[in-house]
Every structure is written in structure tokens, then in C-alpha cells.
Amino acid sequence: MIGLLLTVALTVMITTHNFRFIKPLPFVSIDYLGCVLWSLVMIEFIWFFNYGEYYNWLNAPEMQAAAIMFILTLCLCIGRMLNIRHAYIAPEAWKxxxxxxxxxxxxxxxxxxxxxxxxxxxxxxxxxxxxxxxxxxxxxxxxxxxxxxxxxxxxxxxxxxxxxxxxxxxxxxxxxxxxxxxxxxxxxxxxxxxxxxxxxxxxxxxxxxxxxxxxxxxxxxxxxxxxxxxxxxxxxxxxxxxxxxxxxxxxxxxxxxxxxxxxxxxxxxxxxxxxxxxxxxxxxxxxxxxxxxxxxxxxxxxxRSTLKKMPTWNFVGRMMKKKEKKVANS
The missing domain is CATH 1.20.1250.20 (MFS general substrate transporter like domains)
Incomplete structure (x- = not known):
């Protein structure tokens, strides 16, 4: 797997140009804490069902602690998603x-x-x-x-x-x-x-x-x-x-x-x-x-009857510039 991933990275480096249509933007609006919390939710869920048979499910204190930690972390994810401006997964995306x-x-x-x-x-x-x-x-x-x-x-x-x-x-x-x-x-x-x-x-x-x-x-x-x-x-x-x-x-x-x-x-x-x-x-x-x-x-x-077209990166860049100007003016 590591070899395949390195092959993909090498292919991108060789076959593409290092061209930017807009200046690099800092990742200031990314909810890094939300990313960590959602990752913890996945890890806890996977751990619970991966080792459930080994620990005999909820009969073991390790499994009980993992279940409680999963519920608490999920509540933190949902609470943070509903109470911050730029959530890692926006509430509107679930609707x-x-x-x-x-x-x-x-x-x-x-x-x-x-x-x-x-x-x-x-x-x-x-x-x-x-x-x-x-x-x-x-x-x-x-x-x-x-x-x-x-x-x-x-x-x-x-x-x-x-x-x-x-x-x-x-x-x-x-x-x-x-x-x-x-x-x-x-x-x-x-x-x-x-x-x-x-x-x-x-x-x-x-x-x-x-x-x-x-x-x-x-x-x-x-x-x-x-x-x-x-x-x-x-x-x-x-x-x-x-x-x-x-x-x-x-x-x-x-x-x-x-x-x-x-x-x-x-x-x-x-x-x-x-x-x-x-x-x-x-x-x-x-x-x-x-x-x-x-x-x-x-x-x-x-x-729809026909597939919609994905927006071009030039269009995405113009939209990002407009948002950047609005933020700067406000």
C-alpha cells in the first residue's frame, strides 16, 4: 500500500505542473478540532467492534469505557458542529x-x-x-x-x-x-x-x-x-x-x-x-x-435528466476571491 501511494505521488509530481491560478490561502477557516473529534469518534467506534469479540463485548470494563467515551465524543462533535461558524461538517450538509x-x-x-x-x-x-x-x-x-x-x-x-x-x-x-x-x-x-x-x-x-x-x-x-x-x-x-x-x-x-x-x-x-x-x-x-x-x-x-457539470477551478477561484473581498471589506 505504501508503495502504491508513493507511486501515485510520484506520478502527480512528474505529470503535472506546479501552477496556481490564485495565491495560496491559509487554512484559517478549517475546524481542526472538529476534524480531531470526528476522527476520535471513528477510532472509538472501530475499536469497540473490532475488539468486542475478544473482550466479550460489554462484559469487560474496557468495552464499557469505550462505549462511554464514544457517546461523550459524539456529543462533543454534535455540540461543536451546532455552535461554531465554520464547522468541520456544517449542519446544513445533513439536511x-x-x-x-x-x-x-x-x-x-x-x-x-x-x-x-x-x-x-x-x-x-x-x-x-x-x-x-x-x-x-x-x-x-x-x-x-x-x-x-x-x-x-x-x-x-x-x-x-x-x-x-x-x-x-x-x-x-x-x-x-x-x-x-x-x-x-x-x-x-x-x-x-x-x-x-x-x-x-x-x-x-x-x-x-x-x-x-x-x-x-x-x-x-x-x-x-x-x-x-x-x-x-x-x-x-x-x-x-x-x-x-x-x-x-x-x-x-x-x-x-x-x-x-x-x-x-x-x-x-x-x-x-x-x-x-x-x-x-x-x-x-x-x-x-x-x-x-x-x-x-x-x-x-x-x-436531473443529465449529469450536471462540476465547476472549473477557475470558477472556484473567482468565488473564493469574492468571499475574500467580502471578508476584507467587513
Whole structure:
């Protein structure tokens, strides 16, 4: 990851000119304390659900302290947001009608993406006994599927100029195909090649969903609040919801294995684990297919018939100059 990030930074340094259309402006209006508080909220939330299974959730004093700290920090974030002029996330940015729908959809994608972190890893490691080097082959499948999903979005929107909101239905269908295929494939002695298709479908659907939702977010919010909307989506995407779902899946898997052992099923530990993983994939199938049916019956209408244009940086620079003059005159 560090190598890839350095490659991106080097590419920017080589292929772009150090050109400024306006003079550098100091970051005087950024709420740094608000940034720290929102970051602490994310860290505390991630820590709670990441170590919940290890500490046996609220039975441990460490988890109780983490829950109290999360509530207090969140209250500080909300209070500061409502009582200062330039909040890190402005209160007006939370009032857009379609924003909460988008955040729910982002959470759904993270829920579907958390299944391989627990169930697929438990299946490949605990049932199939694949090593790390073997399972890394699936990462190349995910990478290929992500590129295919992005190119599919490009062709859908730019070449064929179809409704970009219908891409969400295609993404949901692809995401729903993953737990269905895994439910049908789970068995001891499965070849790793059989996992290529479900992994490809999941990563393909993720790429379509995240690309389309980001476009839809840009359509639903003006430029002034768009990056705040990205921050809200990032709060869901970059850790908290995925950690929440992974923690719940880990707890559900442990509970399901204990329940199957208690029922006295005539299987060894590998068979019981395989049955438990299949049961949880079955529950995930119900959720995914239910959401797919909702999308098929409810055609989400776009904000406008054509995509709006992002403002050019020259326009943004002129707007910033006008605001700077107003502040200087006042």
C-alpha cells in the first residue's frame, strides 16, 4: 500500500505542473478540532467492534469505557458542529433529502462487503485449509473485477448515456449474486477456482455501487457541501460500518457453531463450521435479495435528466476571491 501511494505521488509530481491560478490561502477557516473529534469518534467506534469479540463485548470494563467515551465524543462533535461558524461538517450538509438514502446505501454495500472478511476467511482457512499465499490469488480476481466495474460504469454513462441510477440495480444484482453463489458452493474439498466467479461478482458490484453513489452524491449536493458529503460517506465507508458488520458476523458465527454443536449434529468440527458458514450466507442471501427486489420495484429517479457539470477551478477561484473581498471589506 505504501508503495502504491508513493507511486501515485510520484506520478502527480512528474505529470503535472506546479501552477496556481490564485495565491495560496491559509487554512484559517478549517475546524481542526472538529476534524480531531470526528476522527476520535471513528477510532472509538472501530475499536469497540473490532475488539468486542475478544473482550466479550460489554462484559469487560474496557468495552464499557469505550462505549462511554464514544457517546461523550459524539456529543462533543454534535455540540461543536451546532455552535461554531465554520464547522468541520456544517449542519446544513445533513439536511439534504437524498443524503440519508445514499448513506444507507453506502452502509448496505459495507454490510455486503463484510461477509468475505469473516465468512469467506473462515471458510477458506477453517474448512478448506488454504494458506495465505493461496488465498492471495483471490486479490487479483478482486482487482480485475474492480477495473471491469469502473469501465462498465464509464461505458454505461459516457458511451451509451443510460440512466446512471439504474446502475445501482445492476450493482445490487451483482452483490446479491455473491452470497447466493457462496451458499451453493460451500462444501469441504472445494477447489479455489470455484471461488473466482463469486469473488468477481462481489468486487464488480462494489465498483459499480461506489462509483454510482459518488456520482449521485455529487448530483444531490452543491459544490459547497459536496466534500462534506464525501466525508460523511467516508465515515461509513472507511471502517466503522465494515467493522460493525464484521464484529456482528464474528459473534453470529461463534453463536451458530455453538448452537450446532449443542444440537448434536453428526459431523466433525470441519463439517459443523461448514454448516454454520452456509447458514449465515443464507441469511445474507435473504437481505441481498430483499434489497434487490426493492430496487426492481422502486425505480430511483435521478435528480436531473443529465449529469450536471462540476465547476472549473477557475470558477472556484473567482468565488473564493469574492468571499475574500467580502471578508476584507467587513
Amino acid at each position: 439534504y433529502k437524498r443524503l440519508w438514502q445514499l448513506l444507507v446505501l453506502f452502509a448496505f454495500v459495507e454490510f455486503m462487503g463484510s461477509t468475505p472478511k469473516v465468512l469467506q476467511t473462515a471458510f477458506t482457512g477453517g474448512v478448506l485449509h488454504f494458506g495465505t499465499f493461496t488465498t492471495n490469488v483471490l486479490n487479483f480476481v478482486e482487482w480485475t473485477a474492480a477495473l471491469a466495474g469502473c469501465l462498465f460504469c464509464l461505458v454505461w454513462i459516457k458511451v451509451f448515456k443510460l440512466k446512471y441510477t439504474q446502475l445501482l440495480t445492476v450493482g445490487v444484482a451483482s452483490l446479491a449474486a455473491y452470497p447466493v453463489l457462496m451458499y451453493l458452493l460451500i462444501m469441504p474439498g472445494l477447489n479455489i477456482e470455484a471461488l473466482y466467479l463469486p469473488v468477481f461478482m462481489r468486487s464488480f458490484g462494489n465498483a459499480i455501487f461506489f462509483t454510482t453513489l459518488t456520482i449521485y452524491l455529487e448530483e444531490a449536493m452543491p459544490f459547497a457541501h459536496f466534500f462534506m458529503g464525501l466525508t460523511m460517506a467516508g465515515i461509513i465507508r472507511n471502517g466503522p460500518i465494515a467493522t460493525l458488520c464484521s464484529g456482528l458476523y464474528s459473534f453470529a458465527l461463534r453463536h451458530q457453531i455453538a448452537d450446532n454443536i449443542g444440537r448434536g449434529l453428526p459431523y466433525d468440527m470441519t463439517g459443523i463450521m461448514s454448516i454454520s458458514i452456509r447458514q449465515l450466507y443464507g441469511y445474507t442471501c435473504f437481505v441481498a435479495i430483499g434489497v434487490l427486489i426493492v430496487f426492481l420495484l422502486w425505480d430511483v429517479q435521478p435528480v
